[in-house]
Amino acid sequence: MPGPALDSTVRHLYVHVPFCPTICPYCDFHVLTRRAGLVERYLERVEQEAAWLASEYAADLDTVYIGGGTPSFLRDSEITALAGSIRRHLGWGRAENTLEINPGTVSPARAALWRELGFDRASVGVQSLDDATLKFLGRQHDARQAKGAVRELVGAGVRVSGDLITAVPGQPLEDDIRGLVDLGVGHVSAYTLTIEPGTEFARRGVTVEEDDERRGFEQTETLLTALGFSRYEVSNYARPGQESRHNRAYWEGRTYLGLGPGAAGHYPAREGGGALTLRRTNPHLHDWLSGAAGEAEPIDAEEYVTDALFMGLRLREGVDLADLSRRSGLDVRARYAGAIASNLSRGLLTLDGERLRATPQGWWTLNRVVADFLEG
Template sequence: MSSALPAVPLNSVAIQSPVTIRHAYIHVPFCPSICPYCDFHVLERRGDLVERYLARIEQEAQQLGGRYDIALDTLYLGGGTPSFLREGEMEQLTASLRRHIGWGRLENTLEVNPGTVSPARAAHWRGLGFDRASVGVQSLHDPTLKFLGRRHTAQAAREAVQQLLAAGFRVSGDLITAVAGQPLESDIAGLIALGVEHVSAYTLTIEPGTPFARQGVTVREEDEEAGFEQTEAHLTAAGFERYEISNYARSPQAQSRHNRAYWTGEYFLGLGPGGAGSYPGNPAMAKRPFRRTNPHLHQWLAGEQGEVESLSPEDVVTDALFMGLRLRDGLHLPTLSRRSGLDVQAQYAPVIAEQLRLGLLQLHGEHLRATPKGWWLLNRIVTAFLEHGEENNAG
């Protein structure tokens, strides 16, 4: 199991791991308003917080840049609403990142709220080096948007996508499904018609502590299942390929390269308040790989280091299963064995056999994949592997 470690200052002696980190996530917590379903670390803009945030990001980027071997393939600016930053603020942020950790060689994504887009702003972002936009459309039905607490209209979402495409962006559109009364087929058809190359479709989830949870909002299982099935049916009929549980692409080249890094267990930097990263240890010093999750804004601004979790070989396996089985292609068992130091196929043979018998997993040569039924029950599958690993350790 994961074991908490004391925080290690980022500017301490370099790890000098032989692994090159090729991906970076930067969290921008500021939003024009807070959606009632959102449980991310976000807050409304006020006072001098943005100025202090930008200064602290530069410090953090400098520390990470001096600590790791970094040659970025992808960079992802998420939130929050990164596109809510003003032009000068975005220039300062991107300059800090370029100066200390570099820029993505293959893909640089900006999360965009439709209400923040104009032709001039889209051109400005493109000029700064962003080439992919992930747009929080959520729906093209105004009553659904109102229920979700979104401030933009369906027409504003259409115009935002069109303006980003005109500026030269690769565009991904986000949809929320399983909302009562939502005309999902129309939402999907409208998004396809706009010309996006990628769609991320996520079921509305009611998380504890959110306004929706306090209001007693619920999601019916039949709506969740219908959304799951309709999204696949309509998008695949339009030529999109479902390459991950919730993600569809017009072509292999349109897949999210950055998110694939998460799903395939690659290391990545995590910057900003609430940002999480995955980092290599130093095998020569018997250091395990670890996760670092930054604290929330005010603690992060004060320089607190957040939570660090060392990963055991069994942790590496269960993390990889939870993420890798989300992919249509599944995961390659020999690669996972090399990464974890365990003979996965041998050590987990009983649980693999049981999941195969239940029809939740498939084994294609050396690739382990979830079936459609297994996608629905992914937590149950991973729990079975986790419990088996704990039993082995206890023995």
């Protein structure tokens, strides 16, 4: 079949802000508390790296996503400087610009500033609306602050997504979900509590029971569907028109720029190098501040396809195999015929024309499904 047909223009940007007021006991991201002079050095380095990215890649941005860490922990002058560096060198997203927000950092004046800077979407780390659950999770905000933050952002005209953590012992999940929806959010991200190695929860021996995980997984879908939300990805639900355009870029295997310490990017590969795309992960803060290069991993057509299947099967609509074949240059349906047939027979996938989808059971066992493609 003809060679791959990937867009050489990058249309998405992820920016990592590593600073947090405290480190949550379940967190394994690259985060740290701020110290004198560190944020200033971070902002200077962002300016340099944004200029470098602009010189290396053709960027015409549809989405910008500033995550962390706690980006809203930056002071007003600092978030203004960060947005200025992005705009100056890379532009701004035409379709969507998201800021991750901690409920304890929101005030009417700050919500208005973020909107003025061009953020039209907020991803708010609510996690729960139950004080006992928040205390267990080590969150610094309480339910009252969480509710007030969402109300302020909705009132400022920002599209709001609320994050929830499920499968927490004793959590009143139904109250959390109904309460969040009543506040006016148009999007909910619901993630199972996961105990990662090296976290405080891991050191304390905290565990998550599979029955609790499964119950939360199913209860979340039942409740949010009844409340007018559609499950468009394994862990994400939205009212019509409220899906995360930026996160869809990840799930659809698109390229994106990564800016900041620890940030990952998925880039078009240089012609003639043998790779289809390039994945680069920046070093952690202190090495990144010194200008150290990140790890670069060339992605060939087969790895591109298996990555795209792993991410794309998380979506309700699944993967268009013809489109993936066009983008990768591989005949995906022929190359992975065995893995497709095996998972169809087990009821974990469905195939409608060229559209390959995971069933509800397939979503639950997606790692095993994709392992069949890796082994095939």
